Amino acid sequence: MPDAAFPPPVADLSAFLEPASVAIIGASGDPGKIGARPLRYLRKFGFAGAIYPVNPRGGEIDGLACHQDMADIPGPVDLAIVVTAAEHVMAALRACALKGVRGAVVISAGFGETGEAGRAAEAEMASFAARGMRVLGPNNQGTVNLITGAVMGFNPLLEWVERFRPGRIGLVSQSSGIGFGLLGLGLERGMGFAHLVTTGNEADLSFADSALALLEREEVRVVAGALEGVKDVAALRRLAERSHALGKPVVVMKGATSRAGGRAAASHTGSLAGGGAVFSGFCRQHGLVEAPGMDELLDLAQAFSGPRLPRPGRRVAIATGTGGTAVLMADALERAGFEMPGPSAETEAALRRTLPAIASFGNPIDMTTANLGNRSLFLETARILGADGGYDSLVTVVGPAVTKSGVDYARQIVAAAEDVPAMFVSWTAPDGEGQAMLREAGIPVVPSPQRLAPLMALAAARAAFGDRGPAARPALPGREVRLEKARAILAGARGLQLAEHQAKALCALWDLPVTREVLAPDAPAAVAAAERLGYPVALKLQSAEIGHKTEIGGVLLNLADATAVAEGTARLMEAARRHAPGAVIDGVLVQEMVRGAGEAIVGVVDDPSLGPAVMAGPGGILAEIVEDVAFRLVPFDAAEAARLREETRLSRMVGGVRGGPAWDAEALDALLARVSVMADELRDLVSEIDLNPVIIRPQGEGAVIVDALLVRKS
């Protein structure tokens, strides 16, 4: 892991995006071959630098002398595009490094995804960075600079694109298919882009490296990207930090979030895929905006590419000439948690002075088709609503009842955007000049009304993160002492899964509140323990060899006196003998009974690519039926814990359920933060923790871990 105080330098992509000279290794004169494509696209989009085809056969390709070897090229070469068969790639790259090439796009496939030899080759590709040559790929399709037209790669999309539309969006994708897919869909929508970078197998430059390099560029206002596996979580975290520092959003879409999808990813890019929920937690924690799909990724990228970041707030005014569509918009906004309060009396009076009598003056405000005949009606309406002061955003739906170009309406929208805190548009009409004007002005615009609400919700979350900044990392002195004691407890465990009393002893090292309890070897000891704890008590059979103690009747609750405890102990021992003959029994755990206001489930998973994450959600029956949990990477503080909790239905429960008392939410947050420190410090020793239930007592009375399961790393 890189030292946070000395982060690695931002990758220099200038060799890829602004090369003065390009070599095409494996160039071909046969237009049907892939080797012919790079030259074709360089010329088609007007690359002005030197081009050197390289092929051992020599000769001439399309009027250019074909060099048999890199060494033969007379001048310097900034970038190499490698399209040879896999077996010739490493030799070509070594020649490039010798020649002083600064960047190589390795389009050829057949490396990490094919086995050990391929992985070794990728490791060597990564090593060229130390000699000043960065590599994109292998198994990728290169880069496109849409501002200058420098295409350093190949994709058949480039056959039919006639001209690029420059913009402020930096596009990155591990999968070239998705990357060029997004580019194609975006261009079709009339969107402009600054650059596209595809990273493929990521032998050297990763998704996060490339995204960060784009983000740091002046011409880029937002980076939008698609990734499958996360190769380096520290790099992704740094990308998020820079996104916040620069005030430029990063929008990501994660593939391979399903088991089926994960399987496909393993065979596709050879990357390990993490679970979607942990990644979502990471995004929320670090201020990355997660798009659920390609459509939304493009919607968000467009919305964030303007000179001003959209800040939707909560109170929305809708003003439109198409009432029916406004209703759809209102439905969707309400579902997304927005409010549409009516205008103040003063505002309503002003609207009545401005709009025709048959208009609607509530919210949505329906200007009626009068808007079509009056070239300033929307602008006037918007100014009145802006002056109201009660609205954070103004939304308008441009329906089909504008002419195709819609320039009049668009001009009013652009002008009105100056007078309202935030402006959002659903252009539910064919694309035209008007929509292009809005994009140009950086006003968020989507093609159907229902798509605006989720976009606004994500933009609102991004704005809130921007105001708040990343959470502080909690400090808890005494790490080494805790770890030494923890190692001793873990060493005493017989299996990978610890017995409950051991797991709780471990929790107690981090001052986590656990039930008062005593491990008793026999009935007399159990009774003595119960007398000390006070009745009623619970009895739990303890054995590392009995994983699911509840299922064999190994848990007894609410034992009210000494007789019940003595008989109960005998019953548990008998159950153990019957169900697990020969198992080593540690004894019975005599435990205070805990009553509280509610239950939560808290857990720790070790995500294969993101690392340990804490999970929280409603406990008890809800944990079983609703599976309503959220995640955060560790460690985090109590403020972040509160946000984690708020992402689940715990948000509705902490105020009290069914007339019950309010929960001690602060105690739960403190507990979560402490669990996160524990998981962080135990990251090399523990793979899984399950605290279920955690009972939360009424406000001011704390929370208690009632059961704990912990799995150590082998």
Added chain:
Amino acid sequence: MPDAAFPPPVADLSAFLEPASVAIIGASGDPGKIGARPLRYLRKFGFAGAIYPVNPRGGEIDGLACHQDMADIPGPVDLAIVVTAAEHVMAALRACALKGVRGAVVISAGFGETGEAGRAAEAEMASFAARGMRVLGPNNQGTVNLITGAVMGFNPLLEWVERFRPGRIGLVSQSSGIGFGLLGLGLERGMGFAHLVTTGNEADLSFADSALALLEREEVRVVAGALEGVKDVAALRRLAERSHALGKPVVVMKGATSRAGGRAAASHTGSLAGGGAVFSGFCRQHGLVEAPGMDELLDLAQAFSGPRLPRPGRRVAIATGTGGTAVLMADALERAGFEMPGPSAETEAALRRTLPAIASFGNPIDMTTANLGNRSLFLETARILGADGGYDSLVTVVGPAVTKSGVDYARQIVAAAEDVPAMFVSWTAPDGEGQAMLREAGIPVVPSPQRLAPLMALAAARAAFGDRGPAARPALPGREVRLEKARAILAGARGLQLAEHQAKALCALWDLPVTREVLAPDAPAAVAAAERLGYPVALKLQSAEIGHKTEIGGVLLNLADATAVAEGTARLMEAARRHAPGAVIDGVLVQEMVRGAGEAIVGVVDDPSLGPAVMAGPGGILAEIVEDVAFRLVPFDAAEAARLREETRLSRMVGGVRGGPAWDAEALDALLARVSVMADELRDLVSEIDLNPVIIRPQGEGAVIVDALLVRKS
């Protein structure tokens, strides 16, 4: 309500869609006026019939003699387009009826939405139907026949559309903005349509009337529509019945589902009924396909417009040349409940013989870019997968790596569709000839991979409904006897809300299982009742004037002996005196304690436009926190009740929760069906019922209503 045995005839839309002659009342020669538009569009799209401008000013408009009055028109007139000011509309319509006009499009606004006089005018518009003239509108924008080009209305969209693309989709919309919006977005996507009908205020022809008329037409294979309010639920039900009988899907999108401004509900059920949930239940019950948004409405309409209805099944194979996008597809399909099993050994061997070595042979099957060079590779792969027999559907993602036209790939897809049970395509590349070929062939195609999965899920549900047909209406003899007794109980209630014991007495009339219980006026009577019922018992304060008895401490549970019951009764009476001094107290309800395997919430709401509907979902804490309920209009049978239950998380619970016993799901279904009959028979007397909780006992042991709240109609 129309008699089911003699349904009204299907409306004849031929006057609107195929008129031989058209009068334009309020025609204008000023191109800036709305009155000029109808003539412009009639000519632009080549209407071949007679056109008669009508305007009291007379003269000539665009070379046509302008008649001062309808009576002056020499020949017959099929259709009148009315664009005069509101105050002249009724006179014009009366003249039309006299003239024998068969249809009128009333574009003018300013009727029902403005007040009593407007509503009276709309009632007169409806009355023309009896004289053979049907009316669309007022406040609508008419109809478009995209096959012949007959445009009977106006919308500025028509300014820029150059040519219509005929298709098999009938489009209906209450809102003209949404209707023309859908048309415009669809045309922009390259979709074809048969007709568009907008219904506006629906003085005469409603959404359901128009949709049914389109559905019955030979040239229409699917009807897609947008509605806000439901004016006539019987007509909508008939539309659904004909959709099933004809095997032609109806796709609907409902606007105005937001709760903002909805009335405050007395019961839990009432508050859960907002947000369009009752309408969604109606759609599922009757086989209408509900689209969540405009994008999806168009996706579904296209998918259902082919010669063969898509039947996705559960097991999906994905074969594509763009691996990254296939991963996104797999993620989305898994979320939507589909399975992607790997191919059989035999199939895998065949794939290995066909595809290049670097392909992936699992599922998704990645054919790699080899697919681009080989013009039959997808077809061969599809045939192998079709022969496997283990897949219900084949999905392919066409990425940007096809040329813009994509004709080769599309041709293979069309051919392959013959050899697999169902074919679905995500065309994640710019639109082109290839995509048009797929649409032409009726193959479902969407523009981004994540949009295919929800579409497939809805198509699967539609196919399942098509196989099963609508549920039978349950029969329960003795209606009149029950109603007479019910009226007596309701007459005895002091307020609108019945006391629990009265509500349960009502339930018992429908043989619904309720707790054994006795209303006791004082402590001695309560003790006597408890002795008879057997301990432990619950005590509940009963008063019509105390609505929320739990909140004032009016419920005591688990009373174990006579002393507890006597003391408890005193405590409840004291609580009543303290919290509701002067309230009439019926006594305390002494009730058996019921233990079961789980809890459900069951309720009845009276939807203002759809009528009474039964709600069901998990009870207890889940009812409060998760709000996971579904609805069905009443009455329905136990089989439909099971489907209702399966739409909620009850589906995961009935098998047993946390190691508990399986629930008596059949008893719950029978109870739901009986509640639906009760709600149907009480539809004029009762507005709300809340049965919460209903305790479901282990399999074979039944279910019991533990608490009941019932609100009668005033």
